[in-house]
Amino acid sequence: xxxxxxxxxxxxxxxxxxxxxNVSLEIRAGEFFSFxxxxxxxxxxxxRMVSGFMDPxxxxxxxxxxxxxxxxxxxxxxxxxxxxxxxxxMMTVAENIAFGLEMxxxxxxxxxxxxxxxxxxxxxxxxxxxxxxxxSGGMKQRVAIAxxxxxxxxxxxxxEPLSALDLKLRQHMRAELRAIQRRTGLTFIYITHDQxxxxxxxxxxxVMSRGQLEQVGAPADIYxxxxxxxxxxxxxxxxxxxxxxxxxxxxxxxxDTVAGPLLARNPRGFGVGAKVLVSVRPERMKPVDGVEGxxxxxxxVDHVDFxxxxxxxxxxxxxxxxxxILMQLSNDGCLxxxxxxxxxxxxxxPQDALVLGAEGTD
Ligand code: ATP
Numbered sequence: 001x002x003x004x005x006x007x008x009x010x011x012x013x014x015x016x017x018x019x020x021x022n023v024s025l026e027i028r029a030g031e032f033f034s035f036x037x038x039x040x041x042x043x044x045x046x047x048r049m050v051s052g053f054m055d056p057x058x059x060x061x062x063x064x065x066x067x068x069x070x071x072x073x074x075x076x077x078x079x080x081x082x083x084x085x086x087x088x089x090m091m092t093v094a095e096n097i098a099f100g101l102e103m104x105x106x107x108x109x110x111x112x113x114x115x116x117x118x119x120x121x122x123x124x125x126x127x128x129x130x131x132x133x134x135x136s137g138g139m140k141q142r143v144a145i146a147x148x149x150x151x152x153x154x155x156x157x158x159x160e161p162l163s164a165l166d167l168k169l170r171q172h173m174r175a176e177l178r179a180i181q182r183r184t185g186l187t188f189i190y191i192t193h194d195q196x197x198x199x200x201x202x203x204x205x206x207v208m209s210r211g212q213l214e215q216v217g218a219p220a221d222i223y224x225x226x227x228x229x230x231x232x233x234x235x236x237x238x239x240x241x242x243x244x245x246x247x248x249x250x251x252x253x254x255x256d257t258v259a260g261p262l263l264a265r266n267p268r269g270f271g272v273g274a275k276v277l278v279s280v281r282p283e284r285m286k287p288v289d290g291v292e293g294x295x296x297x298x299x300x301v302d303h304v305d306f307x308x309x310x311x312x313x314x315x316x317x318x319x320x321x322x323x324x325i326l327m328q329l330s331n332d333g334c335l336x337x338x339x340x341x342x343x344x345x346x347x348x349x350p351q352d353a354l355v356l357g358a359e360g361t362d
Contacts, residue, residue, distance in 0.1 A: 002187045003077060003154040004029040005050060009059035012045050019045045021211040022059070027189060028203075029064075032181050034190040036198040037208030038234065043191040046208075047157050050189060052076045063155060079153035081144055081161050087132045093119070093143055094128035100151040118146040121183060123176075138169045138176075145180060155187045162197065174200050195235045199223065207231045225267070229356045232279045239285070239325050241278040242358065245270050253355055259318050263294050264353035275358045282312065282328040284352035288345055295353065298345040299325060304338050311335045315344055 005027040012020040020042040027033045035043045048054045049061055052073035061068045063077060073080075087096050097118055098111035106114075112128075119125050122142040132140065141161060148156060158177075162170045178201045181188045192198050198205045199219040206216045207230075215227040226232035229240065243257030245266075253266035255278055264278045291298055299315035302324045309331050314324040327346055329335060 001154055002029045002185055003064035005155055005187060005189065006062040006065075007046070007050075007059070008062065010046070010049060010056045010061060011058040012042070012049060012054065013057045019211055020049070020056070023211075023213050024059075025206060025213060025216060027187060029187055030185050031203045032178065032188045032190065032201055034192055034198040034202040034205045035208055036192055036195060036205050036235070038193055041208040042211040043193075043208060044159055047080070047159055047189065047191055050155070051078050051080045051157050077154035078157055079148035079151060079155075080157045080159065081148050082159050087140060087144060087147070089132045091132070092128065093124070093130050093132065093135070096132065096143055097146045097150050099147060104151070114150060115146075118149055121149070122146045122180065136169075137165045138173055141165065141173055142176065142180075145177070149180075149184065149186075153186070155189065156181075158188060158190045160191055160193070163192075163194075170197075177201060199235070205235075207235060209234075226279070226354070226356070227268075229277050229279065229358070232354070232356060237282050237326055237328075239280045239282065240322075241280075243276060243278060245272050245274045245276055245355070248272060252350055255355065258320060258322075259297055262353060263350035264355045265351055266355040268355065268357070270355055270357070277356045277358055278353050279356050280348050280353045282326040284348050285325070285327040285346045286348065287327070287329070288347040291345055293347060295350065296345055296347045297325065298343055300341050300343050301338060303340060304335075306335065311338070313338060313344070315346070 007023050007025045010020060010023045035046060037043055049056050052068065052071060055069055068076060094112065094115040097115040101111045101114060116128060119127055122145060124139060124142060162173050165173060174197060202219060204216060204218055205222050207214045207222060209230050215222060215231045222231065222235050226235060232238045241257040241259050241262060243255040245253050246256045247254040248266060248271065251266060253264060255262050255264060255276060257278055262278050270276050302314040302316045305312040311329050313327045313329055315327065317324050
C-alpha cells in the first residue's frame with residue numbers, strides 16, 4: 001500500500017539559519033516525486049523531516065493524513081536510501097535484503113521467500129547467495145532498494161542514490177528505478193541536483209532554491225513553463241536577454257532588450273516599464289536566411305561543441321550583453337560545415353520566448 005505525504009508550512013531552522021522555509025506541498029500516493037535543486041537548498045533536510053530523523057521547527061508533516069510529529073523513524077511507514085548504501089559486506093545478498101525482517105523476528109523460511117520475491121522484482125533472481133563485493137555498482141543499488149522494500153514501507157525516500165555511479169550506469173538505473181516504482185506502486189520521494197534524473201523519472205518535480213519551493217509541476221511544465229528565471233536556468237540551458245517591457249498586447253509583450261526589440265509570451269502579465277528577462281531555449285533558436293522579421297539576431301560563431309547527435313553552437317555575446325548565445329542544432333549531416341567566425345542569423349518564434357521576472361522581483 002502506498003501513502004500520500006503532505007508538507008504543511010514546513011520550516012526548519014538551525015540557529016539563525018533557515019534551511020527550509022514554509023514549504024507546503026501534497027505528494028500523491030503512488031507518485032514519483034523529485035525535489036530538484038542545487039547543493040544546500042534544503043532537499044536533504046526535507047527528506048530528514050519526512051523520515052523522522054528531524055521534526056520541523058514549524059509546520060507539519062503528514063503521511064496518509066496522520067501527523068507525524070513525535071513519531072520516530074522506525075515507527076514511520078517510510079524507508080530511506082542514501083547514496084552511501086550501507087550494505088553489510090559480510091552477509092550474502094539474501095541476508096542483506098532480509099536483514100530488516102530478521103530484526104522484526106520474521107522466521108527464516110519466510111525471510112528467504114520474501115528475499116527471493118524481491119530479487120525477482122529487482123531482476124536479480126540468481127543473486128541470493130552472492131557476496132556483496134561480487135556485485136557491480138548497479139547491482140548493489142538494486143539490492144539496497146530490495147532491502148528497503150523488504151520491510152514493506154509505504155513511502156520510499158531516496159537521497160541522491162545514483163550519484164556514486166558512473167554516467168552510463170546512472171542512466172540505466174533511472175529506468176530501473178522508475179520500473180521498480182511502477183511495479184510496486186509505492187510513493188517515491190527522490191532527491192537530486194541532476195535535472196536529467198528529475199525530468200526522466202518523475203511524475204512531478206519540485207524545484208527548490210534557498211530553502212523554498214520555487215515551482216512544482218510535471219517535467220514538461222517545469223521545462224517549458226518555468227515560473228522564474230532560476231527555474232529556467234537550473235532546469236536546462238537557456239538564453240537570457242534582459243530588457244524592459246515596451247508594449248503589451250494580450251498574452252504577448254514587446255520587450256526592448258540588449259539584443260533589440262523582442263516579442264515574447266508574457267503569461268505572468270508583466271506591465272509596460274517592468275524590468276524583465278526574456279528566456280529562450282537553445283533548441284528553439286533556428287538558423288534563418290535574411291535579417292528581416294521579428295526576433296532575429298545576426299552573430300558570428302564563437303565556438304562549436306560537437307556532441308554527436310547534435311551540436312551546441314555558441315554565438316558571440318551581444319556587446320554589453322553577457323554570455324554567448326547558445327543554439328542547439330541536431331546533426332542533419334551539415335554540422336561539420338559550421339566554421340568558427342562564420343556569421344549566423346537566428347530567429348525564434350514569439351511563443352518560444354518567455355518573459356520572466358528579473359531576478360529578485362519575481
Ligand atoms: P546537498 O545536495 O549538498 O546535500 P541539500 O539541498 O540536500 O544539499 P541540506 O543538506 O538540506 O541541503 O542543507 C540545507 C542547508 O542547511 C545547508 O546550508 C546546510 O549547511 C544546512 N544544514 C543542514 N543540516 C544542518 C544542521 N544539522 N545544522 C546546521 N545547519 C545544517
